[in-house]
Amino acid sequence: MNQIFDPIELDEIVKSQSTDPSAVISVLQTIQEKYRYIPREVFRPLSLKMGISEARIYSVVTFYENFSLDPKGHFVIKICDGTACHVRKSMPNLERLRKELDLPEGKVTKDDLSFSVETVSCLGACGLAPVLTVNDKVYPAMTPDKVSDLVAKLKEELANETH
Amino acid sequence: MTIDGQTVEIENERNVLELIRKAGIVLPTFCYHSELSIHGGCRMCIVEDDRGSLIPSCSEEPRNGMIIHTNTRRVRRYRRNILELLLANHSRDCTICFNSGNCRLQELARSFNISSIRFMNTAHSPHMDHSSKCISKDPNRCILCGDCVRICNEVQNVGAIDFAHRGSDMHISTPFGVPLAESVCVGCGQCAAVCPTGAIIVKNDINKVWRALDNQETFVTVQVAPAVRVALGQEFGLGDGENSIGYIVAALHRLGFDKVFDTSTSADLTVIEESREFVQRLQSWHDMPLFTSCCPAWINYVEKHYPEIMPHVSTCRSPMQMFASVLADEYRKVPGKRHVHVAIMPCTAKKFEAARDEFVTDGQPNVDFVLTTQELVQMIRQSGILWEDLEPEGVDNPFSVYTGAAVIFGVTGGVTEAVLRELADDHGPTALKKLAFVGVRGQDGLKETKITVGGKELSIAVVSGLGNASALIEDLKSGVRKYHFVEVMACPGGCVCGAGQPVVPLSHRAARGKGLYSADLLTSIKRSEDNPLMATLYDGLLKGRNHDLLHVHYPGHKGHHNHAA
Incomplete structure (x- = not known):
């Protein structure tokens, strides 16, 4: 499921980036794009390459909600719970999603790293409310039933991929 | 304006x-x-x-x-x-805080006459970190001023800690919250020296020493480092940098130590060994430049940040460990009371050095306990000894002689000057005095000098502060700078400004270095080799064993055989 960590690949990512310490956020974003989280193993090479301490990188990663130190699922589903989505009933969508995926509240990622579910404060697509994204693909005007259909489709996709 | x-x-x-x-x-x-x-x-x-x-x-x-x-x-x-x-979120149990009385928060609360706090304490009380041998970290006393973070990053270039998380969850942390002992922390303690509260404090080993002193079955010796004498007195009303070694020795005798020695004596051994090693490396030209090895935080820094430099680091043990080897040989090989050795140091990292496997013989550390200058102040206060009533005393035989070269070990540039006195072509008093002006003295973080010895011009650098050391290593790697000899002390200003010393403003610390140079003037012998005790040691206890007893091979030295005899 693409979660096996490849140090050579990481090295390539680090090498391709700017070594300017002020670029650390964009470097981390690139890493997160690749792995969907910030693997612990990147800290040392990144620190050496950019000339900033591992403690400082940890500081940046833990400051921004957007960075994750925990591995994320193959599909990362973000449910918008901004004001517009909330009043247009985003919460029932979330409840249905958790039920379909058997994810209790407080747990973000399935143990088999298939799905991650998180809420975000605003995706900036209020006109499409209630909205959710799957790996950055936008699904507008969602309802609980549409959520069930989507999950079924994604599960199928996943099954096809692993075969 | x-x-x-x-x-x-x-x-x-x-x-x-x-x-x-x-x-x-x-x-x-x-x-x-x-x-x-x-x-x-x-x-x-x-x-x-x-x-x-x-x-x-x-x-x-x-x-x-x-x-x-x-x-x-x-x-x-x-x-x-x-x-x-x-x-509001500060643990206000001042009476059981090590920094009570030495805390800016406490001081300001008093001067602002704050008698009650309107806000609830919402701190999460994350765990204390006692893992390091040198310092303890208590997040409950932290006010997130970030002084520790900045000194660790900017001055020491260690980068062990930083702010982590945000908002009410923010705290000072190592990456992933690993214990300090497992982090890149080198134990220099500068974070504790700069902390305005008691959030980072130096480990306290006083009780272990009291127990050893109480025990009738032990024979307790103690050595006092050069830098201690010019800082301890400040706590008892002496002026900045005033030399109080006589009082310290008297106090240690009164506390019950059986023999009191001065680390300066073994610093003379270090000068001799290091000079020999330097000359040999110069002749065979291997692993040059030679870096000094007295500073334990520097050794930790090399091991954790620049392991490839280790072969360049002298194999000489620090003066503390050289003395400990000699004393262990003198007092532990004969039947009698169990020998316990204590070292009074200006340094927090010495606590780590003392516990290193390399310095443990037959299961007992050569230095059983290291106390900082501040801990000795505490012991004196606990004992009730009145400083004013003390009469200065001298150190004990048989290891009582030391030279001026050894006393200046505690200030940046001092080790270099001592080695230069050793190597100088002209041993006359005027020539030796002139060495004071070649550029090794002063508080600058990087000092460079060139000096001709035996017809060869030597380039020498003296750095204090690990940030300066790391900049110098980078310059050596890129070929911008070239040296024969590099002295490194981890604390800016040298041991006199160590984190175990009483904390005073920077401007007051320069006087400590001057205090050591004055102590040097008071000594009759200026060169380590001229110390008559050295001849006795080399012909006696150390005969044929100086390498075993006075040198050390840290793991990073492996694979490089040592050329010092």
Whole structure:
């Protein structure tokens, strides 16, 4: 499921980036794009390459909600719970999603790293409310039933991929 | 510009706060240190301008025509409020805090007459970190001023800690919250020295030493490092940098130590061994330049940050460990009471060095306990000994002689000067005195000098502060700089400014170095080799064993055989 960590690949990512310490956020974003989280193993090479301490990188990663130190699922589903989505009933969508995926509240990622579910404060697509994204693909005007259909489709996709 | 009605001239001050200080007003600060970058986090230094804006003066550039009020009713009210907020999440068990009486937060709470806190303590009480042999970290006492973070990053270039998480979850942490002992921390303790509260404190081993002293079955010896004598007296009313070795020896005798020695004696051994090693490396030209090895935080720094440099580091044990080897050989091989050895050091990292496997013989560390200067102050106070009533005493035989070269080991440049005295072609008093002026003295973080010895010009560098050391290593790697000999002390200013010393403002610390140079003037012998005790040792206890007893091979030295005889 693409979660096996490849140090050579990481090295390539680090090498391709700017070594300017002020670029650390964009470097981390690139890493997160690749792995969907910030693997612990990147800290040392990144620190050496950019000339900033591992403690400082940890500081940046833990400051921004957007960075994750925990591995994320193959599909990362973000449910918008901004004001517009909330009043247009985003919460029932979330409840249905958790039920379909058997994810209790407080747990973000399935143990088999298939799905991650998180809420975000605003995706900036209020006109499409209630909205959710799957790996950055936008699904507008969602309802609980549409959520069930989507999950079924994604599960199928996943099954096809692993075969 | 105008400060409280006084006209003040703007020179090169980097912020309004410095100007206010020039105007004779000291504003309270936690996060501001002239030697560190500006953080602007604690907000205690707020002032009001003529338009009624409240500005943190540390983060404001002085401008012509500015009108600043530092003591208006509004400023006082806000400052008090800020202080109250800082105190809200602070563990207020001052009586059991190691830094009680030496805490800026406590001091300000008192001067602002704060008697109750309106806000609830919402701190999460994360765990304390006792893993390091040198320091302890207690997040409950932290006010997030970030002084420790900045000194660790900016001055020491260690980068062991930083702010982690945010908002009410923010705390000072190593990456992934690993214990300090497993982090890249080198134990230099500068974070503890700069902490305005008791959030980072130096480990305390006093009780273990009391137990050893109480035990009738033990024979307890103690050595006192050069730097201790010019700092301890400050706590008992002596002036900055005043040499109090006589009183220290007297106090140690009164505390019950059976024999009191001066680490200067073994520093003479270090000078001789290191000079020989240097000459041999120079002749065979291997692993040059040679780096000094006395400083344990520097050794840790090499191991954790620049392992490839280790072959360049001298294999000489530190003076503390050289003495400990000699004493262990003298007192542990004969039947009798169990020998316990204590070292009084200006240093926190020595606590780690003492526990290293390399310095354990038959299961017992050569140095059983290391106490910092501050801990000795505490022991003297606990014992009730009246400092004023002490009569200065001398150290004990048979290891009582030391030279001026050894005494100056505690200040940046001192080790180099001692080695130069050893190597100098002309041993005459005038020539030796001249060495003081070749550029090795002074508080600068990097000092460079060239000196001709035996017809060969040697390039020498002296660095203090690990940030300076790391910059120098990078320059050596890129070929920008070339040296034959490099002295490194981890603490800016050298051991006299170690984190185990009483904390005083930077401006007062320079006097400590001067104190050691004065102590040097008082000694009759200036060169280590001329110390008559050295001949006795080399012909006796050390005969044929100086390598085993006085040198060490850290793991990073492996694979490089040593050429020092």
